[in-house]
Amino acid sequence: MTISRRTLLGTGAALGLLTACGSNTGRDGGGSGGSGPKLSQWYHQYGEPGAEQAVERYAAAYKKADVSVQWRPGNYDEQTAAALLTDSGPDVFEVNGPTLDQIQRGQVVDLTDLFEGVKDDFNPVVLAPKTYDGKIWAVPQVVDMHLLYYRKSLLADAGVEPPKSLDELVDAAKALTTKKVKGLFLGNDGGAGALAITPLYAAGLSSVTEDGKVGFDDPAAARTLGKLRQLYADKSLLLGAPSDWSDPSAFTQGLTAMQWCGLWALPAVRKALGDDFGVLALPADGADGKPSLPVGAYGAAVSARGDHRKEAKDFVKWLWVDGTEYQEDFALSYGFHIPARLSLAKKADKLKEGPAADAVRYSTEYGYAEPLLWTPASRTAYQDALSRIIKSGANPESELKSVVRKVRAELDRVKKKS
Amino acid sequence: MSGNKTWGTQNRTLWFWVFVGPFALGLLVFTYVPLAWSVYLSFFDAHNTVSPTDFIGFDNYTSMLRNEAFTDSLVTFAVFSAFIVPTTFVLSLALALMVNRIRRAQAFFRSVFFLPAACSYVVAALIWKLSIFNGVRFGLANTVLGWFGADQTAWLSTTDPPWYWLVIVTVRLWLQAGFYMILFLAGLQRISPTLYEAAAVDGARPGWQVLRHITLPQLRATSVAVTLLLVINAFQSFDEFYNLLSNSSGYPPYARPPLVYLYYTALGREQNLGLGSAGAVLLALIIAVVTVGQARWFGLGRKED
Numbered sequence: 001m002t003i004s005r006r007t008l009l010g011t012g013a014a015l016g017l018l019t020a021c022g023s024n025t026g027r028d029g030g031g032s033g034g035s036g037p038k039l040s041q042w043y044h045q046y047g048e049p050g051a052e053q054a055v056e057r058y059a060a061a062y063k064k065a066d067v068s069v070q071w072r073p074g075n076y077d078e079q080t081a082a083a084l085l086t087d088s089g090p091d092v093f094e095v096n097g098p099t100l101d102q103i104q105r106g107q108v109v110d111l112t113d114l115f116e117g118v119k120d121d122f123n124p125v126v127l128a129p130k131t132y133d134g135k136i137w138a139v140p141q142v143v144d145m146h147l148l149y150y151r152k153s154l155l156a157d158a159g160v161e162p163p164k165s166l167d168e169l170v171d172a173a174k175a176l177t178t179k180k181v182k183g184l185f186l187g188n189d190g191g192a193g194a195l196a197i198t199p200l201y202a203a204g205l206s207s208v209t210e211d212g213k214v215g216f217d218d219p220a221a222a223r224t225l226g227k228l229r230q231l232y233a234d235k236s237l238l239l240g241a242p243s244d245w246s247d248p249s250a251f252t253q254g255l256t257a258m259q260w261c262g263l264w265a266l267p268a269v270r271k272a273l274g275d276d277f278g279v280l281a282l283p284a285d286g287a288d289g290k291p292s293l294p295v296g297a298y299g300a301a302v303s304a305r306g307d308h309r310k311e312a313k314d315f316v317k318w319l320w321v322d323g324t325e326y327q328e329d330f331a332l333s334y335g336f337h338i339p340a341r342l343s344l345a346k347k348a349d350k351l352k353e354g355p356a357a358d359a360v361r362y363s364t365e366y367g368y369a370e371p372l373l374w375t376p377a378s379r380t381a382y383q384d385a386l387s388r389i390i391k392s393g394a395n396p397e398s399e400l401k402s403v404v405r406k407v408r409a410e411l412d413r414v415k416k417k418s
Numbered sequence: 419m420s421g422n423k424t425w426g427t428q429n430r431t432l433w434f435w436v437f438v439g440p441f442a443l444g445l446l447v448f449t450y451v452p453l454a455w456s457v458y459l460s461f462f463d464a465h466n467t468v469s470p471t472d473f474i475g476f477d478n479y480t481s482m483l484r485n486e487a488f489t490d491s492l493v494t495f496a497v498f499s500a501f502i503v504p505t506t507f508v509l510s511l512a513l514a515l516m517v518n519r520i521r522r523a524q525a526f527f528r529s530v531f532f533l534p535a536a537c538s539y540v541v542a543a544l545i546w547k548l549s550i551f552n553g554v555r556f557g558l559a560n561t562v563l564g565w566f567g568a569d570q571t572a573w574l575s576t577t578d579p580p581w582y583w584l585v586i587v588t589v590r591l592w593l594q595a596g597f598y599m600i601l602f603l604a605g606l607q608r609i610s611p612t613l614y615e616a617a618a619v620d621g622a623r624p625g626w627q628v629l630r631h632i633t634l635p636q637l638r639a640t641s642v643a644v645t646l647l648l649v650i651n652a653f654q655s656f657d658e659f660y661n662l663l664s665n666s667s668g669y670p671p672y673a674r675p676p677l678v679y680l681y682y683t684a685l686g687r688e689q690n691l692g693l694g695s696a697g698a699v700l701l702a703l704i705i706a707v708v709t710v711g712q713a714r715w716f717g718l719g720r721k722e723d
Contacts, residue, residue, distance in 0.1 A: 105466040193667020239572030240553015244665050376687035384671035391577045
């Protein structure tokens with residue numbers, strides 16, 4: 001039988017189509033390790049050089065499964081949320097959560113048994129938001145926190161002391177603002193996203209109370225948020241910087257005298273400014289207030305739709321529970337984070353002096369973690385209101401009243417499911 | 419000779435399905451099935467799921483209609499369209515008239531004005547955000563204004579006055595005026611020169627009088643098409659809004675068109691696919707009503723008298 005050119009082309013095209021229809025499970029990637037079942041592991045893109053190679057090295061060191069690592073840039077939380085609806089998502093994934101809805105919908109696997117005998121060694125502040133219904137749904141990897149960085153020399157030149165109250169922060173920002181340098185950078189949205197609920201905690205309130213009620217149905221909340229408007233109205237805030245608050249560039253380039261940023265920025269700030277900086281929590285507001293800063297942790301979770309849930313759990317235990325040397329390396333060798341294990345955090349030399357030591361102390365004294373009951377819908381409603389208060393001068397009382405209503409409805413919804 | 423029947427022109431049904439089938443199947447699988455599924459989801463509590471079980475009737479619709487953020491997004495769209503449709507129309511028509519009159523290097527100018535259409539909305543938005551309209555002293559706009567002693571302006575972060583509209587509208591104008599200029603140019607080149615000659619013989623003054631009485635009426639069909647396309651494009655606006663205004667913490671509560679709002683509701687961290695679907699259905703209905711209204715207004719499909 002002779003094959004005509006047309007038949008050959010036709011067959012080729014058909015094969016091409018069939019190949020194109022094959023599903024891309026994302027299981028081909030870097031860092032594949034041992035034999036056994038294939039597992040895919042997702043991370044969000046860390047900015048620190050070497051972090052990607054490190055996690056690929058960890059995966060390659062695991063011998064009981066062939067783990068392939070995917071380093072995913074872009075809107076990571078949205079990507080994982082969508083992937084969890086399908087069978088082609090990750091087996092193991094890093095998550096800034098999981099959210100209450102993800103837990104209630106059964107999208108993640110219960111990991112409580114991995115903590116047997118070591119639960120007390122995990123930082124309780126970051127373990128709490130991973131716990132629901134007495135079960136733990138993700139293994140905290142490293143602890144992160146937000147801080148207020150300030151430039152010592154600029155404060156000294158302006159005769160300003162590091163602020164001890166929110167009012168002092170407002171005054172300091174105004175005093176530090178010149179034609180070329182702004183007093184404070186809280187993000188290009190004026191602080192609505194970066195500060196979020198931190199001012200509520202600085203006023204001695206909370207987002208959601210421990211017994212599951214709205215924690216800011218109090219006049220003090222409106223008073224405190226009004227002070228953020230004052231910062232904006234005084235023109236003390238840097239706005240429209242090329243990089244947002246999570247990047248220390250605006251601070252290190254001298255565009256601002258103070259900046260709200262993360263612990264991760266500490267090495268970059270030290271490299272640029274030497275010892276000419278200090279760190280603070282968001283100062284307290286009012287008689288019942290106390291300094292405050294958010295503490296959180298990306299955790300390793302296992303997708304409930306994966307084919308190898310048992311093997312994925314084993315891998316998570318090996319890497320983030322038993323493999324303390326990996327956690328230590330990941331936390332301190334690339335970026336700058338606090339290991340989630342208390343025993344590791346205590347012995348880390350890098351965390352024992354200067355601003356880093358202050359940061360660790362603040363995290364235990366003033367740190368709060370966003371509660372699991374603070375759902376994305378509540379967060380959006382609150383942040384929208386805060387943005388209107390800061391930028392448009394909307395009335396804080398009426399804005400907060402409407403947010404309280406929405407958050408109450410959200411709390412009722414999620415409680416109904418439990 | 420049955421082979422000839424298959425390969426020849428006789429078997430039209432077979433060839434119809436060979437060519438149309440894959441596309442019809444694609445349309446069914448990737449458009450109609452998701453559309454129907456979205457309508458289905460809109461009647462359920464579908465947080466973090468596409469196969470929900472909790473039927474809630476019209477609750478998603480009522481809460482979406484009562485939701486200020488959704489109604490605000492429709493107002494945003496209306497404001498945006500009110501800006502962008504007439505400005506793009508006038509600018510692209512002006513460019514077309516200008517290029518049409520140029521005797522030398524017409525192709526060069528046509529290409530220059532059309533070139534931005536080849537640029538992606540994402541890239542253009544980032545150039546506008548990071549280099550031209552960033553809020554610090556080394557942004558292009560602030561540098562130029564600084565020469566005249568003006569203070570730094572945070573273009574995308576200032577709501578009073580709402581400078582962000584200047585950024586949003588200019589990036590879209592830059593991107594799309596060239597494309598519509600080409601449509602107008604095609605329309606202009608179809609107008610018979612004899613009409614202009616006749617007008618000149620009748621004593622019509624070149625310029626505004628000829629434009630008003632000859633050129634614009636002759637461009638009516640092109641103008642209708644351009645206006646329809648502009649409105650549809652405005653409804654679909656997402657890329658430049660999202661890339662100009664969103665950050666890692668979310669999206670500000672202003673300048674949020676419907677698609678951006680629904681994206682955050684359904685596909686963002688909220689993952690409320692039921693509510694998002696209800697919003698999508700409502701938006702589809704609004705677009706349908708506007709399009710039908712617009713078509714009737716322009717007399718599309720009506721028999722010529």
